[in-house]
Amino acid sequence: xxxxxxxxxxxxxxxxxxxxxxxxxxxxxxxxxxxxxxxxxxxxxxxxxxxxxxxxxxxxxxxxxxxxxxxxxxxxxxxxxxxxxxxxxxxxxxxxxxxxx
Numbered sequence: 001x002x003x004x005x006x007x008x009x010x011x012x013x014x015x016x017x018x019x020x021x022x023x024x025x026x027x028x029x030x031x032x033x034x035x036x037x038x039x040x041x042x043x044x045x046x047x048x049x050x051x052x053x054x055x056x057x058x059x060x061x062x063x064x065x066x067x068x069x070x071x072x073x074x075x076x077x078x079x080x081x082x083x084x085x086x087x088x089x090x091x092x093x094x095x096x097x098x099x100x101x
Contacts, residue, residue, distance in 0.1 A: 006035035010059055017067050020074065025067065029060070 009032040016024045036056040043049040 003039055006032065006039045006056075009035045013063060017063050017070070020070055022067070022071070029063075032056075032060075 009028065013025065013028040013032050016028050033056075036052065040049045040052050043052055
């Protein structure tokens with residue numbers, strides 16, 4: 001049963017990170033770790049426990065890498081949008097000059 005729970009949690013975490021849902025990702029990562037701990041506790045022997053732990057470590061490392069890449073990509077997009085906003089053509093603004101004298 002815990003194997004299915006860990007699988008479900010890993011899929012939810014994977015989808016959240018791929019969707020850029022960085023608010024939910026930490027909560028889902030925590031739930032995944034809890035599910036993995038239960039899976040390790042239910043494992044029959046040390047070798048199986050080590051395999052589960054290694055697979056979980058690898059999965060989390062991959063998700064962390066993806067999150068970093070997506071964060072950098074989103075940051076680049078925001079930086080580009082900010083640059084465009086600063087240098088927009090202001091010719092559509094109506095300006096008037098008034099001389100007194």
